[in-house]
Amino acid sequence: MQIRAGVTQRLLIVDDSKVMRDMVAACLRPLGDVSFDFAASGLEAIERLALANYQLVVLDLNMPDVGGIEVIEFIRQQSKLSKLPILVVTTRGDETSRTRVLEAGASGFLPKPFAPDQILADVRGLLASA
Amino acid sequence: MGDQVDLKEFVGGFIAESDQLTASATAGLLEIEQANARNELRPKTVRDLFRALHTLKGLAGMMGIEPIVELAHAFETVLRSADQAGGRLGARGVELGLITVRGIAERVRAVADDRPVPRAPDGLLDELARVDITGTSAAPAPYVAHGWDGRLAPGERTQLAAALAANKKIYTLTFAPSDATSSKGVTIATVRSAVAALGELIKVAPRSQPASADAPAGLLFELLVVSDASVEQLAEAASSTPGRVMPVVGEAVAPASLELPADDEIAPIGRSVVRVDLGRLDELQDALSALVVSRFRLERQVAALAAAGVDVRGLRETCEQQGRQLRELRRGILRARMVRVADVLEPLSLIVRSLTKPGVKEVRLELDVRDSELDKAVADRLLPALVHLVRNAIDHAIEPIVDREKAGKPRAGTLRIECREGAGNELEIAIRDDGRGIDRDAIGRRAGKPILDTATLLDVIATPGFSTRDSATETSGRGFGMDIVRRIVVSDLGGELALDTAVGRGTTFTLTVPLTIAIIDVFSFECAQQAFVVPVATVEEIFELGDHNAVTGPSAKGRLPIALIERRGKPVQIIPLGTLLRIPCEVTAKKALVVRRNGEALAFAVDRMLGRHEVVVRPIDDVLARVPGVAGATDLGDGRPTLLLDLVELGAGVSNWREVQPS
Numbered sequence: 001m002q003i004r005a006g007v008t009q010r011l012l013i014v015d016d017s018k019v020m021r022d023m024v025a026a027c028l029r030p031l032g033d034v035s036f037d038f039a040a041s042g043l044e045a046i047e048r049l050a051l052a053n054y055q056l057v058v059l060d061l062n063m064p065d066v067g068g069i070e071v072i073e074f075i076r077q078q079s080k081l082s083k084l085p086i087l088v089v090t091t092r093g094d095e096t097s098r099t100r101v102l103e104a105g106a107s108g109f110l111p112k113p114f115a116p117d118q119i120l121a122d123v124r125g126l127l128a129s130a
Numbered sequence: 131m132g133d134q135v136d137l138k139e140f141v142g143g144f145i146a147e148s149d150q151l152t153a154s155a156t157a158g159l160l161e162i163e164q165a166n167a168r169n170e171l172r173p174k175t176v177r178d179l180f181r182a183l184h185t186l187k188g189l190a191g192m193m194g195i196e197p198i199v200e201l202a203h204a205f206e207t208v209l210r211s212a213d214q215a216g217g218r219l220g221a222r223g224v225e226l227g228l229i230t231v232r233g234i235a236e237r238v239r240a241v242a243d244d245r246p247v248p249r250a251p252d253g254l255l256d257e258l259a260r261v262d263i264t265g266t267s268a269a270p271a272p273y274v275a276h277g278w279d280g281r282l283a284p285g286e287r288t289q290l291a292a293a294l295a296a297n298k299k300i301y302t303l304t305f306a307p308s309d310a311t312s313s314k315g316v317t318i319a320t321v322r323s324a325v326a327a328l329g330e331l332i333k334v335a336p337r338s339q340p341a342s343a344d345a346p347a348g349l350l351f352e353l354l355v356v357s358d359a360s361v362e363q364l365a366e367a368a369s370s371t372p373g374r375v376m377p378v379v380g381e382a383v384a385p386a387s388l389e390l391p392a393d394d395e396i397a398p399i400g401r402s403v404v405r406v407d408l409g410r411l412d413e414l415q416d417a418l419s420a421l422v423v424s425r426f427r428l429e430r431q432v433a434a435l436a437a438a439g440v441d442v443r444g445l446r447e448t449c450e451q452q453g454r455q456l457r458e459l460r461r462g463i464l465r466a467r468m469v470r471v472a473d474v475l476e477p478l479s480l481i482v483r484s485l486t487k488p489g490v491k492e493v494r495l496e497l498d499v500r501d502s503e504l505d506k507a508v509a510d511r512l513l514p515a516l517v518h519l520v521r522n523a524i525d526h527a528i529e530p531i532v533d534r535e536k537a538g539k540p541r542a543g544t545l546r547i548e549c550r551e552g553a554g555n556e557l558e559i560a561i562r563d564d565g566r567g568i569d570r571d572a573i574g575r576r577a578g579k580p581i582l583d584t585a586t587l588l589d590v591i592a593t594p595g596f597s598t599r600d601s602a603t604e605t606s607g608r609g610f611g612m613d614i615v616r617r618i619v620v621s622d623l624g625g626e627l628a629l630d631t632a633v634g635r636g637t638t639f640t641l642t643v644p645l646t647i648a649i650i651d652v653f654s655f656e657c658a659q660q661a662f663v664v665p666v667a668t669v670e671e672i673f674e675l676g677d678h679n680a681v682t683g684p685s686a687k688g689r690l691p692i693a694l695i696e697r698r699g700k701p702v703q704i705i706p707l708g709t710l711l712r713i714p715c716e717v718t719a720k721k722a723l724v725v726r727r728n729g730e731a732l733a734f735a736v737d738r739m740l741g742r743h744e745v746v747v748r749p750i751d752d753v754l755a756r757v758p759g760v761a762g763a764t765d766l767g768d769g770r771p772t773l774l775l776d777l778v779e780l781g782a783g784v785s786n787w788r789e790v791q792p793s
Contacts (some may be wrong), residue, residue: 015187016181016185017147017188018147018187019140019143019144019146019147019189020145020189020192021191022140022143023140024360024753026135026139027135027657029135038321038606041318041332042317043318043322043336043351044317044318044319046318046336046349047307047312047317047318047349047351050307050347050348050349051307051309051312051347052264056642062181062184062185062188063335064177064178064181064332065322065333065335066335066336068339070537072336074336076160077338078338078348084513090188091187091188091191100716108529112192113188113191113192113194114192116135116137
């Protein structure tokens with residue numbers, strides 16, 4: 001596993017629930033040298049992504065106006081974001097959702113509820129292979 | 131793998147967020163119910179509800195609270211079908227939804243109180259699984275706005291079509307995020323809420339394009355909004371320019387209906403509202419009380435100066451002015467504590483609904499509360515009494531449909547709640563039902579004495595343990611009766627309760643409660659077998675009086691015993707409170723309360739401490755016209771008035787208390 005030492009990784013956590021955002025950040029703290037930005041909606045996520053560079057996005061599906069799938073599609077349409085790792089974290093854990101999410105271009109899919117070390121392992125994996 | 135985080139740490143956040151979600155879900159369901167009554171659909175509200183339930187399910191899953199997951203999941207499934215049916219959630223769906231959301235809220239409370247979380251009721255889950263949402267998605271709207279083709283969901287198209295059909299003004303606004311907007315704190319989230327405040331926001335969609343002066347970050351957000359606001363207002367809300375506010379043309383709408391808004395048609399923006407924690411208003415009130423006390427001292431000093439022959443006309447005028455300003459300030463704080471009675475009574479409609487059995491017993495709730503307002507603290511205490519009266523009315527007073535029809539009454543009973551402000555800062559609340567009325571003779575037989583008037587009747591039914599029915603019923607139960615209502619209204623709030631009833635025609639309970647009350651934390655104690663209370667905030671210390679430091683000194687006739695005791699190596703003057711208040715006092719003082727006056731400690735000897743409580747004090751109408759040393763009266767629950775003492779003020783009389791001649 002290769003995480004570049006000395007370079008702060010910048011992660012964007014997107015969820016309309018504040019507790020959920022906080023929980024995800026807490027689970028990912030052990031990554032060490034990371035900083036988190038938060039977005040409470042798909043629209044905010046798209047805005048953040050246009051204004052700053054991120055190494056990874058943790059994305060919820062269930063959001064007003066612009067849902068997670070639309071965010072993934074929007075991200076993948078842009079050449080500079082085509083390789084950005086996106087981990088979808090969702091309560092819709094069924095196979096149909098998984099297929100739709102991965103077809104839209106997500107890099108990983110983690111059903112809720114998840115254990116803290118599960119999300120940590122997934123994010124480590126995605127960051128290492130990026 | 132590094133240190134493991136414990137998700138249980140987030141339980142506080144979970145509770146707060148779940149409370150919000152259940153509250154907004156309830157509001158959404160009530161909105162849908164009203165829309166159903168008018169034969170309208172609320173597709174957007176259904177989607178919001180769906181999201182709320184989905185979030186609740188996800189959060190409860192993370193916290194491992196399975197019963198909430200089950201309930202949320204079951205109703206979420208209903209909402210998904212409702213969304214697919216074009217936002218159609220029928221009466222049954224709304225009813226079950228309200229029960230489910232209440233069930234979730236109760237379980238969140240259980241988590242908050244650290245109680246075991248009850249299982250999800252199987253019956254409810256089955257009922258939810260059986261909800262049949264019929265109806266198909268509304269036919270695609272006949273027209274769509276230029277530029278939005280293919281970007282709107284069916285529900286959003288319907289929303290847009292309705293706006294076009296109603297000749298409403300519709301615009302596309304553009305917001306271009308950039309480092310500059312971001313550094314000013316303007317984001318799509320702030321723009322979205324600013325625009326939504328000006329009208330009905332149908333859709334926000336991102337559009338990516340090559341970076342340019344118009345789109346510095348290569349990104350634009352387009353907002354589709356129905357609004358009567360001016361182009362300038364809309365542009366400002368979107369952090370854009372008026373030139374980029376585009377009127378939306380419906381492609382199948384006659385051009386005549388499309389007019390640019392005239393500048394004089396600026397819609398007023400609703401008054402802004404802030405929510406304040408009640409505790410902060412209490413703090414303000416405490417600060418005000420302190421101010422009032424120091425004003426008293428000022429007045430006394432002015433009087434002393436005047437007595438010494440000093441010309442105090444200027445000072446006195448300033449004092450009077452300050453008095454008026456204080457009263458103004460007090461009125462302002464009291465106003466800030468007021469809540470709308472209509473909001474307070476909102477839970478009652480839920481209760482009425484849950485107790486109504488379609489086809490068996492139906493009740494219509496009518497509220498006529500106009501713009502009445504009530505102190506939040508009064509409202510919180512009053513609500514349980516109202517809930518009880520409403521339950522009683524539905525459970526006991528209003529007859530089942532069969533009986534009502536036999537009696538020639540309308541099928542559905544009517545429960546009417548009226549409010550009006552009475553004289554002298556009081557609110558009168560009447561709860562009127564058109565049910566069977568209370569049979570005075572029957573009650574008299576049960577009570578074993580004849581009942582000649584309604585006052586006696588009320589007295590009898592408000593006797594603890596008295597029940598008008600032999601069997602306990604599902605809703606009212608036995609034992610929890612009118613005595614509780616009377617205690618809340620009369621003892622806790624210092625109000626009045628009245629009854630008017632006619633057999634066969636109905637019953638009216640009239641509650642008269644003060645618009646405001648003050649609640650403070652007090653110590654209660656006994657002195658000469660009489661209970662008193664003092665505000666906790668004024669007491670610096672309570673200590674035991676033993677033989678080593680017992681009150682000493684002469685208790686000579688006509689004299690108050692003055693004694694000093696040792697406290698932390700320093701002498702402190704101690705005054706037997708009973709003697710000071712001129713009540714017969716045995717020398718049994720066991721405790722001393724220490725207060726500080728002008729920086730100097732002063733102890734009051736009392737017989738024994740009773741406890742610490744939160745009590746309601748009825749404010750004396752004019753705080754500037756009260757008896758020094760007595761701040762008010764309260765009720766410790768025994769129905770007798772208990773005096774609230776201001777020991778600091780009482781202590782002020784001590785300096786010249788040799789003049790006091792105890793009887």
